[in-house]
Amino acid sequence: MSKTASEIRLTQFAAGGGCACKIPPGELEDAVAGLVGFSDPNVIVGLDDGDDASAIRVRDDLAIISTTDFFTPVVDDAYTWGKIAAVNALSDVYAMGGTPITALNILGWPRDVLPQELIRDVLHGGLDAATEAGISVTGGHSITAPEPIYGMAATGTADPARLMRNDSAEAGLPITLTKPIGSGLLNNRHKATGEWFQQAVDVMTTLNRDASRAAVDAGVKAATDVTGFGLLGHLYKMARASKVDAVIDFAAVPFIDGARETLRDGFVPGGSRRNLDWVSPHVDSDLDEEALLLLADAQTSGGLLVIGEVPGYPIIGETVPGTGRVRVR
Numbered sequence: 303m304s305k306t307a308s309e310i311r312l313t314q315f316a317a318g319g320g321c322a323c324k325i326p327p328g329e330l331e332d333a334v335a336g337l338v339g340f341s342d343p344n345v346i347v348g349l350d351d352g353d354d355a356s357a358i359r360v361r362d363d364l365a366i367i368s369t370t371d372f373f374t375p376v377v378d379d380a381y382t383w384g385k386i387a388a389v390n391a392l393s394d395v396y397a398m399g400g401t402p403i404t405a406l407n408i409l410g411w412p413r414d415v416l417p418q419e420l421i422r423d424v425l426h427g428g429l430d431a432a433t434e435a436g437i438s439v440t441g442g443h444s445i446t447a448p449e450p451i452y453g454m455a456a457t458g459t460a461d462p463a464r465l466m467r468n469d470s471a472e473a474g475l476p477i478t479l480t481k482p483i484g485s486g487l488l489n490n491r492h493k494a495t496g497e498w499f500q501q502a503v504d505v506m507t508t509l510n511r512d513a514s515r516a517a518v519d520a521g522v523k524a525a526t527d528v529t530g531f532g533l534l535g536h537l538y539k540m541a542r543a544s545k546v547d548a549v550i551d552f553a554a555v556p557f558i559d560g561a562r563e564t565l566r567d568g569f570v571p572g573g574s575r576r577n578l579d580w581v582s583p584h585v586d587s588d589l590d591e592e593a594l595l596l597l598a599d600a601q602t603s604g605g606l607l608v609i610g611e612v613p614g615y616p617i618i619g620e621t622v623p624g625t626g627r628v629r630v631r
Contacts, residue, residue, distance in 0.1 A: 385430055390506070408444075481528070483601055531581075548620075
């Protein structure tokens with residue numbers, strides 16, 4: 303007997319889940335190394351340092367931000383997955399200090415396996431996230447695919463003089479993290495057991511809009527969002543691009559309820575282990591592997607990692623002079 307839409311567990315139709323299904327960072331960097339395209343003097347931020355989105359100057363006081371992000375189901379509920387994926391895509395605009403203005407849907411669907419009514423639920427979730435952000439979804443593209451895939455291509459605007467970039471960190475500043483981490487572990491447990499973790503869902507469906515505005519208002523120049531490469535991976539990319547070292551106080555890092563227990567129970571995503579393997583040569587720490595796996599956990603729709611103090615959010619470390627390493631104490 304076939305299952306109804308409400309009985310279908312979407313995570314069982316995907317090999318990976320959320321941002322943990324990203325191509326490993328080391329493999330991706332090797333794949334694009336040496337690729338050089340047309341050089342446009344109006345490109346403020348492009349491929350050079352692996353930033354969150356591109357920024358193109360159209361006027362002295364106006365830049366257009368472009369980004370895209372999509373992934374396989376991270377939770378079983380179709381509406382919630384759609385909302386998480388949309389919030390995650392919009393996060394790239396917020397991470398650069400921009401304001402989203404429109405978005406396009408990206409959808410891949412196994413038509414012969416999953417019912418069409420679930421498509422509507424996924425798109426409804428994405429639409430509600432866009433509405434909360436104050437923008438319209440103005441179109442998109444869909445294909446038949448072996449796994450369900452959903453996300454958005456988002457466009458935003460920003461003042462070129464107030465962009466937040468991952469290569470603009472300076473030594474001597476605090477490091478702020480605007481959302482707790484651990485969603486990769488909890489999503490992996492949800493996929494394996496069906497357990498629902500409401501705080502993880504709340505974290506993943508919260509827009510980074512308010513944190514972004516607060517960071518821009520505070521004069522922050524360097525930021526990124528914490529997604530598939532984990533806190534350690536994204537921090538290392540910022541330190542490397544900015545030629546500073548980053549020092550993290552493990553005790554100050556906020557975690558989603560249940561993340562530590564989930565790690566101890568063995569529900570570690572493959573993406574989190576790959577993150578740690580990649581970043582370990584660039585990390586100095588006396589902490590055990592369990593602690594570092596928490597910091598390398600592949601996040602979906604995580605918070606902003608900000609070089610500077612953002613009122614109302616926890617400080618987890620500081621930048622110091624260096625050559626692009628991460629120290630964890």
